[in-house]
Amino acid sequence: MHKYNWGIIGTGWIAHEMADALNEVNGEIYAVSNPNEESLYKFAKEKNVKHTFINPDEMITDPDVDIIYIATPHISHYDYIKKALNAGKHVFAEKAITISAKQLDEVIALAKSKNLILTEGFTLYHMPIYEKVRDLISIDKLGDIKLVQVNFGGLKDYDPNNRFFAKELAGGALLDIGGYATAFARMFLNEQPEVTLTYVEINNYPRATEAKVTYTLDAHTESHEIITAGDSAKALNYEVMDMQRYISQGHDDGQLSLSQDVAHILNRIRDNWGMNYTN
Structure with missing residues (x-):
């Protein structure tokens, strides 16, 4: 199996779980980023991460990073996804991958134009x-x-x-x-x-x-x-293995199209409720 270098943005509880999965599947983690230095260095030491970045943008542009894993609140996913794709990185973003179907349609088109894999972290x-x-x-x-x-x-x-x-x-x-x-x-x-x-x-x-x-x-x-x-304890391991398989085979088995449909369904619900997260 090809070795992929993952860079993690965020150090919350789901990032901890994914780090455990990455260490179990790949044996190592290339990088992690968090503006909170205390959380960053504690996470890196605990999860045996090779490189740390206070600024996520610097990690995204690191030429040795293959995959960006986004584990921040969903409101920031869209910007990080665009930056990562424009830097030529494959992206695995936790759900919800974006906060609107419009945002997701845009980053899907961007990923396709750059021949990159974009995936959402739905364990199921x-x-x-x-x-x-x-x-x-x-x-x-x-x-x-x-x-x-x-x-x-x-x-x-x-x-x-x-x-x-x-x-x-x-x-x-x-x-x-x-x-x-x-x-x-x-x-x-x-x-x-x-x-x-x-x-x-x-x-x-x-x-x-x-x-x-x-x-x-x-x-x-x-x-x-x-x-x-x-x-069930290996749920995130399966995510890691599938993401790496998608990159190796050059397509995602249609997974992202399911996420796109889900985003549009949730968008219609929000419209019916009159809810706008950007207010």
Whole structure:
């Protein structure tokens, strides 16, 4: 496998998880950047990162960096993505990849024009269990999909300064867990429905490892099959491996087009709500 040098922007909790995944998959991390020097040097020492940059722009232009991983609040993703792509770097950005569909359309076009890979950090796009479920769908073992029902929730203590609540940081559930629910549904919404004879139940779906398949034999009789794949603890490892595979093969298996559809769906919801993060 080709060696890729990753540069991380941000040192929050998800950056810590990704750093662990990068160390496990690649054995090393090339660089990390954060204007907060205390957090920067603590992170670099803990995660054994070779190079540190107080200014993210300097890391982005480092000729030895192949991939920029963006782990900052989503409000800053758009600017960092553009800078990285214009510097000739592949980009892996945490969700939400941008705060609007317009922004995402723009950076997708930029990535394509420069023949670079741009990917969003939805773990569910990379968990092995979904490949098994898609295989079942592709061979018509589940019949045609008529309905996708998704439930996802969480509870956090209210803090107006936290990115989960602060509107100026594009906070709120819509771009956080709402993106997961929409992305999950979108993966299974390209089938024309006729008759539903079976259904699949997947719990903890952002990092799922098990799917329960129910076969409805008649009006009263059911049989069940449990499908397992992957390890939830390695969710970010799968992201790293897929990102590097995308670069090596020169395309992303259509993953970014799913993110684009999700962004447009969430944008319509925001328009209906009359919500504008840029206010």
